[in-house]
Amino acid sequence: MLEILLYPDERLRRPADRVEAFDEELATFVAELSETVEAADGLGLSANQVGDERAVLVIVPTVDEDAPRIYVNPEITERAAVGLVQESCLSVPGIVGNVVRATEITVQAQDVNGASFEYALSGMDAVCLQHEADHLEGVLFIDRLSFLRRFLLRLRGKTATKG
Numbered sequence: 001m002l003e004i005l006l007y008p009d010e011r012l013r014r015p016a017d018r019v020e021a022f023d024e025e026l027a028t029f030v031a032e033l034s035e036t037v038e039a040a041d042g043l044g045l046s047a048n049q050v051g052d053e054r055a056v057l058v059i060v061p062t063v064d065e066d067a068p069r070i071y072v073n074p075e076i077t078e079r080a081a082v083g084l085v086q087e088s089c090l091s092v093p094g095i096v097g098n099v100v101r102a103t104e105i106t107v108q109a110q111d112v113n114g115a116s117f118e119y120a121l122s123g124m125d126a127v128c129l130q131h132e133a134d135h136l137e138g139v140l141f142i143d144r145l146s147f148l149r150r151f152l153l154r155l156r157g158k159t160a161t162k163g
């Protein structure tokens, strides 16, 4: 299992690089990333959460079990049916917050062999993919919480540090 970086590790803030090499090493890494998210009982994981700089994410679909699990160079091309959803993150343990997300999306990506595909995701699968795509841009879900919520989290952080 790969080590999952924790907030505020600066590597979580680095935008990912586009994958150009679809080789054996990528296949091995993607397999390890998939095993890590399952072992951590997560719904998704991005490469930069384990210190890798490539634009790769994995999700564990819950709505559509046939949905692809691996997305290389993902790009969300359509977003619809926006709602407020509760999220958490393996890199930000202990924090749960409500984030505005589309609940229907279309994503274009490549598989581990470099073949392009397009897929429509809905519900938690769509939310999860947006959360992981954010990671690949260096964005965390806590950045998307309301100002008040972030203020309260900071206060809590200060208290914890003092304690």
Ligand code: NI
Residues within 6 Å of the ligand: 088, 089, 090, 091, 131, 135
């Ligand atoms: Ni996350």
